[in-house]
Amino acid sequence: MKEINDLNLLDDVKYTKSHEWTKISGDIVTIGINDYAQDQLGEIVFVELPETGDTFSKGDEFGSVESVKAVSEIYIPISGKIVEINEDLEDAPELVNESCYDNGWLIKIKPEDVSELDDLMDKDEYLNMLKG
Amino acid sequence: MTTNLETTPLNGWHKAQGANMSNFGGFDMPLWYKTGVKNEHLAVLTSAGIFDTSHMACINVTGNNSFDLINYCFTRDISTLENGRCVYGAFLDTSGHCLDDAIVYKFSDSFFMICVNAGMGTTIALHLDANKASLDVNIKDLSKKVGKMDIQGINSARILSKVLQNPEIIFAKMPYFTFKGNFDESALGESEVKLLDGTPALLSRSGYTGEFGFEIFLDPKCIVKLWKNILSAGNEYGIAPCGLGARDSLRAGACLPLSHRDIGDWKFLNHPWDFALPYNKEKTDFTKKFLGANALLTDKDNSFIYPFVGDSLRKVSSGESTQVINGTEEVIGKVLTCATDMGISWLNGDIVSISSKNLPQDFKIKGISCGFVMVSKKLLPGTILTLKEGKRNITATIVTDIRPDRTARKKIDGFI
Numbered sequence: 317m318k319e320i321n322d323l324n325l326l327d328d329v330k331y332t333k334s335h336e337w338t339k340i341s342g343d344i345v346t347i348g349i350n351d352y353a354q355d356q357l358g359e360i361v362f363v364e365l366p367e368t369g370d371t372f373s374k375g376d377e378f379g380s381v382e383s384v385k386a387v388s389e390i391y392i393p394i395s396g397k398i399v400e401i402n403e404d405l406e407d408a409p410e411l412v413n414e415s416c417y418d419n420g421w422l423i424k425i426k427p428e429d430v431s432e433l434d435d436l437m438d439k440d441e442y443l444n445m446l447k448g
Numbered sequence: 449m450t451t452n453l454e455t456t457p458l459n460g461w462h463k464a465q466g467a468n469m470s471n472f473g474g475f476d477m478p479l480w481y482k483t484g485v486k487n488e489h490l491a492v493l494t495s496a497g498i499f500d501t502s503h504m505a506c507i508n509v510t511g512n513n514s515f516d517l518i519n520y521c522f523t524r525d526i527s528t529l530e531n532g533r534c535v536y537g538a539f540l541d542t543s544g545h546c547l548d549d550a551i552v553y554k555f556s557d558s559f560f561m562i563c564v565n566a567g568m569g570t571t572i573a574l575h576l577d578a579n580k581a582s583l584d585v586n587i588k589d590l591s592k593k594v595g596k597m598d599i600q601g602i603n604s605a606r607i608l609s610k611v612l613q614n615p616e617i618i619f620a621k622m623p624y625f626t627f628k629g630n631f632d633e634s635a636l637g638e639s640e641v642k643l644l645d646g647t648p649a650l651l652s653r654s655g656y657t658g659e660f661g662f663e664i665f666l667d668p669k670c671i672v673k674l675w676k677n678i679l680s681a682g683n684e685y686g687i688a689p690c691g692l693g694a695r696d697s698l699r700a701g702a703c704l705p706l707s708h709r710d711i712g713d714w715k716f717l718n719h720p721w722d723f724a725l726p727y728n729k730e731k732t733d734f735t736k737k738f739l740g741a742n743a744l745l746t747d748k749d750n751s752f753i754y755p756f757v758g759d760s761l762r763k764v765s766s767g768e769s770t771q772v773i774n775g776t777e778e779v780i781g782k783v784l785t786c787a788t789d790m791g792i793s794w795l796n797g798d799i800v801s802i803s804s805k806n807l808p809q810d811f812k813i814k815g816i817s818c819g820f821v822m823v824s825k826k827l828l829p830g831t832i833l834t835l836k837e838g839k840r841n842i843t844a845t846i847v848t849d850i851r852p853d854r855t856a857r858k859k860i861d862g863f864i
Contacts, residue, residue: 359484384485
């Protein structure tokens with residue numbers, strides 16, 4: 317597994333304690349799992365996602381990511397309605413390993429209250445959390 | 449995390465390759481290498497893979513009463529076991545609970561070797577010692593004194609033939625569960641099996657994947673060189689070093705138990721491995737007296753272990769977090785093992801393997817979860833269960849076997 321210093325952590329996304337990332341663009345927030353999470357999980361073989369139109373409250377479990385090693389639940393960092401899911405993951409779940417911030421994104425959500433994102437961590441805060 | 453863990457002679461090699469390491473039986477062992485579990489699993493099914501198994505332990509039992517002691521403590525009846533053959537079975541306590549499973553190798557009436565699991569060498573050696581009474585036996589715990597690696601897959605013999613002296617003589621007449629050579633020439637005489645540099649080795653046609661292959665025992669000082677030589681020799685065949693992840697998914701698909709998970713501190717009975725018990729034809733009694741037999745023959749505390757397959761590659765965790773639920777919504781047990789065999793798929797209601805003949809063109813093998821459940825009721829093959837872990841659940845079907853078209857038992861002639 318990667319050393320903390322070898323992790324690919326972007327500057328322009330925000331991080332959750334449970335290792336998801338979020339990025340806001342206009343009024344839509346894209347959510348995925350970060351490099352630490354995909355590295356810990358190992359080869360991802362299945363991604364379970366909600367349906368477009370489902371609504372969630374901040375902190376809800378919205379799906380799971382299954383690797384050869386384990387199944388990990390994923391939690392929504394912001395309340396809102398799902399507007400798009402990454403359908404490519406059905407046939408190619410390995411995209412989450414290969415490109416967790418780009419082709420391996422999970423869902424897009426229209427948030428109820430964008431200020432909920434303020435509670436999330438930036439890269440430095442997240443790194444400090446990992447280092448304990 | 450790695451402090452106080454034992455290491456095998458290949459530990460440095462694993463780490464240098466960037467293997468994902470974990471504690472297994474008190475040893476720091478590779479879970480997978482950089483190419484990942486799926487590639488390792490498929491390499492064994494389609495060509496060959498090697499496994500560091502030096503964490504396993506060996507015990508020598510020698511002396512005039514060796515047979516008597518082993519036949520009393522081991523679940524298999526070894527009275528008909530020939531020299532040069534080995535056999536799988538288990539060691540039980542007086543309650544009929546399993547201490548560990550093992551393979552017993554017979555060199556002669558007065559010389560046996562027992563291969564047990566990681567960290568179990570001393571436990572089983574002491575268990576044998578406690579039961580020897582006045583028998584004339586010498587029990588020698590070889591823990592950490594034996595190097596062991598396995599090569600598994602259809603190209604295993606072709607690859608080994610490049611690192612052994614006289615491979616054609618060695619591979620002639622070598623059926624499943626036979627062995628040749630030894631790694632202790634001072635005790636057993638000149639080894640029939642030698643590496644090109646003259647290192648003596650014990651070569652056993654067995655393994656833990658359900659596929660054609662060998663287990664190799666030798667001086668631990670020589671194993672790193674052998675490992676590297678086999679990797680070079682196997683390069684043209686696409687050989688892969690494999691970690692415990694692939695070992696677990698391959699053995700689960702082959703319907704083989706993991707000691708201390710699928711067999712353990714409960715009665716060694718009513719499971720898919722009853723060939724390891726010395727039943728009579730009618731399965732009403734045993735053909736020999738052995739330690740634990742009386743407890744097995746009583747009707748108390750019985751549970752049932754069955755293999756299952758999922759309906760897709762999705763799996764659940766093993767252990768108490770997952771409930772096994774039957775058709776009438778009753779919780780009837782727990783999951784002992786759940787792994788995904790990435791080399792199999794459903795096709796029109798049957799399971800096919802990547803090694804199966806006549807697969808439809810462009811058919812994609814997707815993987816199926818599989819493993820063992822322990823339940824309180826007798827179940828018939830075909831029974832549908834729900835395995836429920838929190839909000840997740842998967843549908844599982846009780847089966848009698850999992851991955852089809854396995855190669856372990858096939859004639860060696862087709863692989864050289």
